[in-house]
Amino acid sequence: MSSHPDVLIIGAGAAGLFCALGLKDSASVTVVEAGPDPGTPPPRWMLYDYLLPDECYYHYADADTGLDLPQGRGTGGGSTVNSAAALRGQPWDFDGWGVPGWSWADCLDGFRAIESDQQFGDAEYHGADGPIPVTRLTPGPLDEALIALCAQRGYPAAADHNAPGALGIGVWPTNRRDEARWGTHAAVLPLVRPAVDVRAGTWVSRLLFNGTRCVGAEVLGPEGEQRLHADRVVVCAGAFGSSLLLMNSGIGPETMLRQAGISVVSRLDGVGANLQDHPWCLLDVGVSDVAAIEARPVSGALLRYELPGDHVEAEIFPWQTRPYVPSVPATQVSFTAALMTPLSRGQVSLAPDGGAEVRVRHLADEQDAARMAGIVSTTAELVGELAAEGLVRLPDAPWWREGDLVAASRRVAGTYNHHCGTCRMGDPSDPGTVVGPGLDVLGISGLSVADSSILPVIPRANTNLTSMMIGHRAAQLLLAALPASAPAGS
Ligand SMILES: Cc1cc2nc3c(=O)[nH]c(=O)nc-3n(C[C@H](O)[C@H](O)[C@H](O)COP(=O)(O)OP(=O)(O)OC[C@H]3O[C@@H](n4cnc5c(N)ncnc54)[C@H](O)[C@@H]3O)c2cc1C
Known part of the structure; x- marks a missing residue:
């Protein structure tokens, strides 16, 4: 366990744990997760229930309609509370983004790497050896x-x-083993520990900067308030959590930040915009x-x-x-x-108390x-x-x-719970872009976002597998950028 890891990952959800898995052999990694870790092996309720204890959710309320917008909280994130529908999206989803390195051909390897398909594992577009079992009942x-x-x-x-x-x-293709939901808590957490230090019950209140370089995060966990420093910080806090953390840390629309009394570190109008859902x-x-x-x-x-x-x-x-x-x-x-x-677009804004004000605008x-x-x-x-x-x-x-x-x-109309898009990936010259094709946050060094929030356009599929694929690909991109000499576990 390192007090100054190479990489600090914020959020142990669908993307965050796959990112940790991809990095663990090449870098020292710490993952901080706000919610609980119900243990390994997972308790039965975690695998078979579809209404979990309250502590496993955030409940946002749509500011226009009052609609409940749940998000997963705890190890596994949304993949712990979801229905285990495991759909990939269509090739034209990824090709349509027009982001270099993220075409269908580029992403397919990631989809193959994360799964072991139980019925079609020998098809060239499927994987047979990944941690997530995909099956059809x-x-x-x-x-x-x-x-x-x-x-x-x-x-x-x-x-x-x-x-x-x-x-x-x-x-439906579904990520289940013995009919139990098999998300990243069940499938990936046991593979990243003990090499990776995964700290549950640890909330990140803001990111730390030296000028425009991100150097770590301020956290509140079982050991009280701490400053964790790292060479690289990867935000995997989900569609609401990632945009909120960036804004509370001074990255976002300038007027909104100034109104909230937050000093601007990088003015990025796209943070919180482009919210999508099915x-x-x-x-x-x-x-x-x-x-x-x-x-x-x-x-x-x-x-x-x-x-x-x-x-x-x-x-x-x-x-x-x-x-x-x-x-x-x-x-x-x-x-x-x-x-x-959907063509409708919503918004996550910063509420006066630092929380999220969410407007999804379904069917607007x-x-x-x-x-x-x-x-x-x-x-x-x-x-x-x-x-x-x-x-x-x-x-x-x-x-x-x-x-x-x-x-x-x-x-x-209600929510299919596929919120995404609030830290949009795209061309750095586009004013709505938050992260470039390498997932680096524009205007900041040492900081990436890698989760459902980077999706430029929501895929024609439930978003869990795509989020896992993004975590997997983020690790590959980070490995390519890490100093060659970085020893694991230093
Ligand atoms: C009720 C429900 C049902 C769903 N059903 C399906 C389904 O059947 N199939 C499907 O494909 N998709 C489904 N989804 C969507 C899917 O689960 C999500 O798209 C996916 O989990 C998103 O992955 P992520 O990594 O972006 O975020 P998440 O998996 O949500 O992970 C984010 C993690 O970051 C943590 N975090 C947030 N803020 C902080 C902070 N400040 N400090 C520390 N940690 C923080 C959170 O606690 C969370 O664990 C469902 C979602 C929900 C809520």
């Missing part, structure tokens, strides 16, 4: 009925939704026999299809509501209608709202046909049968 009766219905309606079969360009009806609308129905849904969180049938436009993509899938909302009957099933290519864009209404309409047709077959029961007055579906969709 056997579809249950309701999943089978939806798959058959979608096939009748002409959607192609998608045997592997993680095959590049996959669209159609299939089953909006979803839930069509809640009932099944007459609970065996039809088989106590399943997100892991059954998945339909992905394109709407008119440039690869405008939608997801439709059913899941049992109760693992997430214990107060509802076990027979309730939520059919999700999700827009995977008119095209987003119209497209969502279309996806809801398709979902309603599928649900209606399943109801006609006696497989599901509709509620007495379904919201999706209201006259104005655009207004109704806006009213019920």
